[in-house]
Amino acid sequence: MRVYDLPDAKGHFGPYGGVFVSETLISALEDLKEAYARFKDDPAFLAEFAYELKHYVGRPSPVYHARRWSEHFGGAQVYLKREDLNHTGAHKINNVIGQALLARHLGKPRVIAETGAGQHGVATATIAARYGMECVVYMGSEDVKRQAQNVYRMKLLGATVVPVESGSKTLKDALNEAMRDWVTNVENTFYIIGTVAGPHPYPMMVRDFQSVIGKEAREQMPEMTGRQPDAVLACVGGGSNAIGIFHPYINDESVRLIGVEAAGHGLETGQHSATLCAGRAGVLHGNRTYLLQDDNGQIIETHSISAGLDYPGVGPEHAWLKDSGRAEYVAVTDDEALEAFHKLCRLEGIIPALESSHALAYAAKIAPRMRKDQILLVNLSGRGDKDMHTVAEKSGIKF
Amino acid sequence: MSRIAATFSRLKQQGRKALIPFFTAGDPDPASCVPLMHALVAGGADIIELGVPFSDPMADGPVIQRSSERALKHGVSLRDVIGWVAEFRKTDSDTPVVLMGYANPVESMGFDVFAAAAKTAGADGVVVVDYPPEEAERLVDTLDAAGLDTVFLLSPTTTDARLKQVAALGRGYLYYVSLKGVTGAATIDVDDVARRLSHIRSFTALPVGVGFGIRDGDTARRIADVSDAVVIGSRLVQEIEAAPAEAAARARSFLSGIRSAMDGGTAA
Numbered sequence: 155m156r157v158y159d160l161p162d163a164k165g166h167f168g169p170y171g172g173v174f175v176s177e178t179l180i181s182a183l184e185d186l187k188e189a190y191a192r193f194k195d196d197p198a199f200l201a202e203f204a205y206e207l208k209h210y211v212g213r214p215s216p217v218y219h220a221r222r223w224s225e226h227f228g229g230a231q232v233y234l235k236r237e238d239l240n241h242t243g244a245h246k247i248n249n250v251i252g253q254a255l256l257a258r259h260l261g262k263p264r265v266i267a268e269t270g271a272g273q274h275g276v277a278t279a280t281i282a283a284r285y286g287m288e289c290v291v292y293m294g295s296e297d298v299k300r301q302a303q304n305v306y307r308m309k310l311l312g313a314t315v316v317p318v319e320s321g322s323k324t325l326k327d328a329l330n331e332a333m334r335d336w337v338t339n340v341e342n343t344f345y346i347i348g349t350v351a352g353p354h355p356y357p358m359m360v361r362d363f364q365s366v367i368g369k370e371a372r373e374q375m376p377e378m379t380g381r382q383p384d385a386v387l388a389c390v391g392g393g394s395n396a397i398g399i400f401h402p403y404i405n406d407e408s409v410r411l412i413g414v415e416a417a418g419h420g421l422e423t424g425q426h427s428a429t430l431c432a433g434r435a436g437v438l439h440g441n442r443t444y445l446l447q448d449d450n451g452q453i454i455e456t457h458s459i460s461a462g463l464d465y466p467g468v469g470p471e472h473a474w475l476k477d478s479g480r481a482e483y484v485a486v487t488d489d490e491a492l493e494a495f496h497k498l499c500r501l502e503g504i505i506p507a508l509e510s511s512h513a514l515a516y517a518a519k520i521a522p523r524m525r526k527d528q529i530l531l532v533n534l535s536g537r538g539d540k541d542m543h544t545v546a547e548k549s550g551i552k553f
Numbered sequence: 554m555s556r557i558a559a560t561f562s563r564l565k566q567q568g569r570k571a572l573i574p575f576f577t578a579g580d581p582d583p584a585s586c587v588p589l590m591h592a593l594v595a596g597g598a599d600i601i602e603l604g605v606p607f608s609d610p611m612a613d614g615p616v617i618q619r620s621s622e623r624a625l626k627h628g629v630s631l632r633d634v635i636g637w638v639a640e641f642r643k644t645d646s647d648t649p650v651v652l653m654g655y656a657n658p659v660e661s662m663g664f665d666v667f668a669a670a671a672k673t674a675g676a677d678g679v680v681v682v683d684y685p686p687e688e689a690e691r692l693v694d695t696l697d698a699a700g701l702d703t704v705f706l707l708s709p710t711t712t713d714a715r716l717k718q719v720a721a722l723g724r725g726y727l728y729y730v731s732l733k734g735v736t737g738a739a740t741i742d743v744d745d746v747a748r749r750l751s752h753i754r755s756f757t758a759l760p761v762g763v764g765f766g767i768r769d770g771d772t773a774r775r776i777a778d779v780s781d782a783v784v785i786g787s788r789l790v791q792e793i794e795a796a797p798a799e800a801a802a803r804a805r806s807f808l809s810g811i812r813s814a815m816d817g818g819t820a821a
Binding site: 179 | 607608609610611612614615618619622625630631632655656657658659660661662682683684685687688705706707708710711712715730
């Protein structure tokens with residue numbers, strides 16, 4: 155069996171990844187790389203991380219057999235990895251705890267973050283409160299308007315939310331602004347990136363912290379079903395929940411890995427966020443990866459009903475997994491994701507996040523064509539409480 | 554000898570330092586670009602850094618971000634910018650032009666196509682802000698082959714090991730970014746710059762320009778005393794932003810104030 159050990163020392167996953175930043179950021183990234191190398195195998199650090207995941211987050215998250223939903227398909231058995239049960243309601247917190255612990259060890263009293271829908275911002279504000287750190291969250295001014303409730307949550311937790319007015323006023327611009335803050339305040343500030351993007355070592359570090367999802371699943375699936383699943387599915391925006399569950403399975407080639415992107419109104423309309431399905435390689439936010447861009451190399455605006463998938467780039471490791479053929483990437487539309495959302499509510503009593511609903515929707519496409527003894531594992535990366543407003547609006551209901 | 558090397562050599566003989574203005578091509582509008590370039594030369598520019606607009610200018614502060622957004626509203630592309638260099642060259646065959654921007658538009662065009670087009674148009678050098686030397690070897694090889702200089706940035710936190718790397722890969726001149734942070738930020742510490750430049754010079758014979766945080770004639774003169782070139786970006790772009798209809802006249806007048814301060818006249 156081949157052993158997968160990317161990235162290389164310079165942060166490359168084949169032609170992707172790397173460090174594409176201005177000279178002014180290099181030393182901060184070198185320091186971070188050195189610090190992470192020091193702590194990532196340190197038993198005391200890992201014990202601290204494990205303690206927080208168990209007692210603060212509530213890990214391990216269960217794996218749940220969605221029996222009624224599976225019966226409805228009459229095909230494969232679908233299991234759900236319940237990241238929606240984590241404290242703060244999604245997988246985001248796993249990574250935030252890891253990075254906040256690093257910040258503490260490095261003596262940085264201030265943390266900053268970018269956020270789109272607000273989930274990563276809320277997770278960062280939560281941990282900053284828990285550790286007594288100053289917290290500043292950058293959020294596109296368009297997103298601030300759309301996600302008023304999450305903005306309020308962050309403020310309740312003591313964070314400062316800075317609306318970003320540049321560019322398209324969304325997640326990618328919030329990331330630009332957080333980088334600008336970091337380069338200016340690097341002495342006292344740790345930048346907690348929320349996904350497996352950004353310059354090396356972020357894609358590797360965030361993956362390592364999120365891979366607790368897949369490590370648990372590899373133990374839980376044989377206990378529940380006697381074996382590993384036939385396929386693992388996860389939604390892909392930046393790709394952190396997907397890498398988290400995929401990574402421990404990469405060397406196990408009997409397991410199909412399927413990443414599900416947001417096709418928005420449909421790939422043919424151009425209004426989508428399906429970077430791997432419809433983009434091409436380029437450089438953004440410090441790494442080389444697939445991007446949604448125009449013919450002149452300008453980044454274009456994206457669309458998805460799910461704000462957490464609404465990003466024109468994708469983690470470089472996914473770009474590599476796509477090119478190498480180890481993982482498959484597909485896309486489902488807003489409407490397909492909504493249908494899966496409602497089905498899971500009614501058949502299983504679980505309200506999934508709209509992001510996760512994309513992975514569920516693809517499971518719903520392939521399960522009926524599979525045998526009853528086959529197994530799908532879907533990463534249910536977050537819960538849908540935050541999406542009530544969006545879903546109600548789609549159904550013509552105003553609160 | 555390249556136009557950039559010839560310029561530094563001529564200035565050295567004259568005992569003067571280079572003045573390098575930066576502005577974003579296509580700001581305030583596409584028709585302004587070539588007249589602005591000529592106005593800057595008339596105002597005393599020795600080299601022009603011509604910004605290529607990008608949708609995500611991560612290393613720039615608000616002033617240059619806005620200039621990039623204005624240019625992109627007009628749909629300005631890297632091909633347009635290269636076209637304006639060719640237009641400028643029709644009447645100015647002496648002033649070096651350095652294209653400055655981000656990696657993605659260049660990668661999108663392709664290194665070979667870009668290098669050939671830029672050279673044919675009469676460009677002299679290229680700064681790709683988000684290509685540190687670790688990621689730039691293939692670009693440098695391509696630009697070398699086309700006869701274009703790859704200009705690299707240095708920062709206050711660049712280590713000696715990386716200084717060596719940059720000195721080996723850099724062509725034309727090096728651009729010392731005098732502040733931590735983004736373009737247009739805070740003020741500059743001249744004594745600190747002087748110390749850093751003498752250290753940098755122990756690694757390279759290339760001219761060293763200084764930018765970020767130079768906002769007036771007095772600072773420009775003091776930086777010129779310790780460096781080979783003064784780069785002015787955000788402050789110039791503010792002039793263009795303040796009066797887009799008179800951009801060329803305002804830019805020329807602003808730059809000539811800096812020029813006379815640098816050459817020992819009264820501070821602007």
